[in-house]
Amino acid sequence: QTSYLRPTYLEIDQQAIYDNVHHERERLPQSSQLFAVVKADAYGHGLVPVARVCRAAGASGFCVATLDEALVLREAQIVEPILVLGVTSVTTAAIAASQHISLTVADRDWLAAAAQTLAGKNNLPPLALHLAADTGMGRIGFTEPAELQKAAAFVLDHPETFVFEGVFTHFATADQTDLTHFQQQQAKFKQMLAVLPEKPRYIHCANSATSLWHAELAMNMIRFGIALYGLNPSGTVIPAPYPLKPALALYSELVFVKEIHAGDTVGYGATYTAPATEWLGTIPIGYADGWLRRMSGMAVLIEGQRCPIVGRVCMDQIMVKMPAKFPVGSKVTLIGRDGADEITIQEVATYAQTIHYEIACGLDNRLPRHYLPFDPD
Numbered sequence: 563q564t565s566y567l568r569p570t571y572l573e574i575d576q577q578a579i580y581d582n583v584h585h586e587r588e589r590l591p592q593s594s595q596l597f598a599v600v601k602a603d604a605y606g607h608g609l610v611p612v613a614r615v616c617r618a619a620g621a622s623g624f625c626v627a628t629l630d631e632a633l634v635l636r637e638a639q640i641v642e643p644i645l646v647l648g649v650t651s652v653t654t655a656a657i658a659a660s661q662h663i664s665l666t667v668a669d670r671d672w673l674a675a676a677a678q679t680l681a682g683k684n685n686l687p688p689l690a691l692h693l694a695a696d697t698g699m700g701r702i703g704f705t706e707p708a709e710l711q712k713a714a715a716f717v718l719d720h721p722e723t724f725v726f727e728g729v730f731t732h733f734a735t736a737d738q739t740d741l742t743h744f745q746q747q748q749a750k751f752k753q754m755l756a757v758l759p760e761k762p763r764y765i766h767c768a769n770s771a772t773s774l775w776h777a778e779l780a781m782n783m784i785r786f787g788i789a790l791y792g793l794n795p796s797g798t799v800i801p802a803p804y805p806l807k808p809a810l811a812l813y814s815e816l817v818f819v820k821e822i823h824a825g826d827t828v829g830y831g832a833t834y835t836a837p838a839t840e841w842l843g844t845i846p847i848g849y850a851d852g853w854l855r856r857m858s859g860m861a862v863l864i865e866g867q868r869c870p871i872v873g874r875v876c877m878d879q880i881m882v883k884m885p886a887k888f889p890v891g892s893k894v895t896l897i898g899r900d901g902a903d904e905i906t907i908q909e910v911a912t913y914a915q916t917i918h919y920e921i922a923c924g925l926d927n928r929l930p931r932h933y934l935p936f937d938p939d
């Protein structure tokens with residue numbers, strides 16, 4: 563929603579998203595498609611608007627985590643292929659089939675149950691399936707070539723019920739400099755592909771890190787997530803091979819300003835005691851918005867100056883120490899640039915001892931999202 567009732571809001575730079583996708587699209591061989599990974603409300607950036615920009619920039623399909631997310635895209639008239647990356651309940655297989663949503667198969671039992679559920683429903687289009695190969699992520703999927711082979715044979719034996727649309731694996735360490743585990747997974751995937759009775763349309767293994775630093779593994783499709791939001795998959799470990807444009811900023815404004823004196827305390831638990839006379843500002847954002855309690859002590863920017871959060875982060879408000887009496891209504895930058903300084907989501911993640919994926923996905927829907935326009939060149 564883009565309500566303007568609240569002075570605290572996310573600003574999504576759609577041009578940045580467009581440019582990130584368009585650049586990777588141009589970099590990919592024509593034989594490889596780019597599916598935008600838009601799960602978790604497009605990593606907090608807004609599912610439907612982001613899907614539309616990615617499509618305009620050359621994405622030919624989408625990856626989501628749940629059938630619900632896929633259905634939201636279909637309801638928004640997104641007709642392109644959608645793959646649900648996680649395991650979906652067999653009881654919803656008919657809904658997926660009816661909406662031409664592709665599902666992931668992680669084991670044989672699911673397949674047998676799905677075939678049973680769909681049997682006799684002749685009015686349904688066949689359900690498109692991607693077989694998951696667990697080559698070392700240790701999350702979901704077939705671990706042995708023979709298992710994968712049998713699953714593929716079963717799918718191919720039921721052409722009225724299933725389409726063998728894809729096979730994929732997911733790397734656990736593509737964003738690291740040590741390639742040992744990555745190469746083991748790559749070899750295992752190759753071994754598993756070799757036993758397939760036939761090759762499906764989509765063979766895919768690349769997340770953003772793989773696309774950026776192992777471009778030779780683009781195969782038929784890449785699952786492009788974090789980099790489309792302009793964020794480096796490795797955080798700060800490996801430089802990106804080309805500029806990524808961060809798309810997300812987070813702003814608010816001062817709603818209350820006061821002078822406090824030596825000995826005055828601030829916030830729950832009275833954990834901050836002013837050592838001297840100071841200017842204090844209160845900002846309407848809190849942990850219910852995803853601005854975590856761990857962020858106490860981290861700075862926000864006001865008039866280009868770093869103002870540290872003092873006292874505990876509340877549910878809906880934070881208090882910051884200011885170098886001067888900035889007036890009520892002053893713009894506050896929590897993620898983004900203000901004057902000569904910038905607070906990146908990476909800096910926030912590092913301070914909060916997590917990764918930028920989690921910060922972005924944790925930005926609550928209570929925060930209105932304002933979308934800057936984009937110009938499809």
Ligand SMILES: Cc1ncc(COP(=O)(O)O)c(CNc2conc2O)c1O
Nearest residue numbers: 599647732769770785786787788795919
């Ligand atoms: C199977 C799969 N493919 C592609 C991606 C996209 O990865 P990227 O955003 O690094 O490009 C993810 C992201 N999954 C997760 C990212 O962080 N935690 C996850 O479970 C994924 O789970």
